[in-house]
Amino acid sequence: MKSDLKNVTIIGSGAWGSALADLVQRNDCHVQIWSRQSQSSLAALVSNSDAIISAVSIKGVRTIAEKLQTAKLLPHAVLVSATKGLEPTTGKTPSQIWQSLVPNHPLVVLSGPNLSKEIMEGKPAATVVASYNDDAAQFIQNIFASRNFRVYTNSDPIGVELGGTLKNVIAIAVGACDGLNLGTNAKSALIARSLIEIIRVGVYFGAQPETFWGLSGLGDLLATCNSNLSRNYQVGYAIAQGLSLDEAIAQVQGTAEGVNTANVLIEISDREKISVPVSRYVYRLLKGEITLQQAVEGLMERDLKPENLENLEL
Numbered sequence: 001m002k003s004d005l006k007n008v009t010i011i012g013s014g015a016w017g018s019a020l021a022d023l024v025q026r027n028d029c030h031v032q033i034w035s036r037q038s039q040s041s042l043a044a045l046v047s048n049s050d051a052i053i054s055a056v057s058i059k060g061v062r063t064i065a066e067k068l069q070t071a072k073l074l075p076h077a078v079l080v081s082a083t084k085g086l087e088p089t090t091g092k093t094p095s096q097i098w099q100s101l102v103p104n105h106p107l108v109v110l111s112g113p114n115l116s117k118e119i120m121e122g123k124p125a126a127t128v129v130a131s132y133n134d135d136a137a138q139f140i141q142n143i144f145a146s147r148n149f150r151v152y153t154n155s156d157p158i159g160v161e162l163g164g165t166l167k168n169v170i171a172i173a174v175g176a177c178d179g180l181n182l183g184t185n186a187k188s189a190l191i192a193r194s195l196i197e198i199i200r201v202g203v204y205f206g207a208q209p210e211t212f213w214g215l216s217g218l219g220d221l222l223a224t225c226n227s228n229l230s231r232n233y234q235v236g237y238a239i240a241q242g243l244s245l246d247e248a249i250a251q252v253q254g255t256a257e258g259v260n261t262a263n264v265l266i267e268i269s270d271r272e273k274i275s276v277p278v279s280r281y282v283y284r285l286l287k288g289e290i291t292l293q294q295a296v297e298g299l300m301e302r303d304l305k306p307e308n309l310e311n312l313e314l
């Protein structure tokens with residue numbers, strides 16, 4: 001056994017947890033995976049871990065963080081959040097939940113254009129690991145980086161996290177746009193205008209606007225809106241084929257976080273008066289308040305306005 005061998009625990013054995021485990025295994029790491037189906041105790045498993053990586057869907061984050069709150073971790077253990085969602089009851093991001101429950105360990109957010117199936121196939125990809133703690137970000141960068149996986153550090157974890165989370169709502173819209181065969185112009189307009197509304201929400205959360213031009217903002221938006229590997233895109237596409245939301249979700253393999261994220265985002269934007277027209281039409285479509293045709297007409301018939309890229313907060 002090499003002396004510099006790192007112990008890494010991955011929590012969550014879904015599509016993303018499995019792909020992340022595969023990436024870490026390519027480096028000098030001893031990897032163990034824990035899921036809620038595991039017989040072993042999570043506390044025992046993490047007691048010797050240098051890095052603990054959470055890749056569960058948003059609904060599992062608080063339960064897992066509470067388990068780690070009472071576990072005895074190595075003093076230098078770094079926590080990594082790879083979840084892309086918002087908590088329904090609190091509107092918190094996964095990193096905010098982690099930070100509030102396990103505040104004494106450095107936290108790193110991992111997010112980027114990372115469709116797990118392509119990563120499992122060994123295709124080239126890049127991601128971002130973001131933290132207020134540079135050493136922790138660099139440590140995680142080295143654990144994941146390989147010939148086919150290029151890892152950048154970043155110091156805006158909330159921006160990186162929200163880029164990955166908010167684009168899931170937009171991927172539903174773009175899946176529906178493609179499902180209706182509305183064309184490349186419509187799709188490109190939808191993506192470009194959606195990025196502006198993602199930035200508006202990001203600024204409310206305290207993110208740096210420029211973060212969203214990077215891998216976890218524009219990068220992930222493009223990946224998810226251009227691939228039928230994306231579960232969120234699949235949900236939108238299926239609705240455009242006439243399926244109900246429940247039927248669409250049932251047809252998709254794994255978690256499409258954008259459905260819950262749309263609900264939470266609309267609660268926040270109503271409360272904080274943030275303009276999120278595309279996400280709002282997605283929300284109303286998913287709630288069954290409007291048809292897809294009405295959503296398209298509603299977006300096209302909004303009041304004419306300047307593009308206003310200098311003042312993205314408005």
Ligand SMILES: NC(=O)C1=CN([C@@H]2O[C@H](COP(=O)(O)OP(=O)(O)OC[C@H]3O[C@@H](n4cnc5c(N)ncnc54)[C@H](O)[C@@H]3O)[C@@H](O)[C@H]2O)C=CC1
Binds near residue numbers: 014116
């Ligand atoms: N699959 C992908 O390509 C990527 C997924 N993600 C994000 O990673 C997260 C997980 O996604 P996937 O692995 O694809 O989903 P999945 O549906 O394949 O797996 C979900 C995982 O979360 C766990 N989980 C769900 N509810 C739980 C609960 N209440 N308590 C404890 N654990 C619970 C499940 O046991 C499973 O391990 C999502 O937030 C997703 O947006 C991020 C990047 C890429």
Ligand SMILES: O=C(CO)COP(=O)(O)O
Binds near residue numbers: 168223231256
């Ligand atoms: O986040 C992802 C790619 O970066 C995965 O997207 P889906 O959750 O829509 O499959």
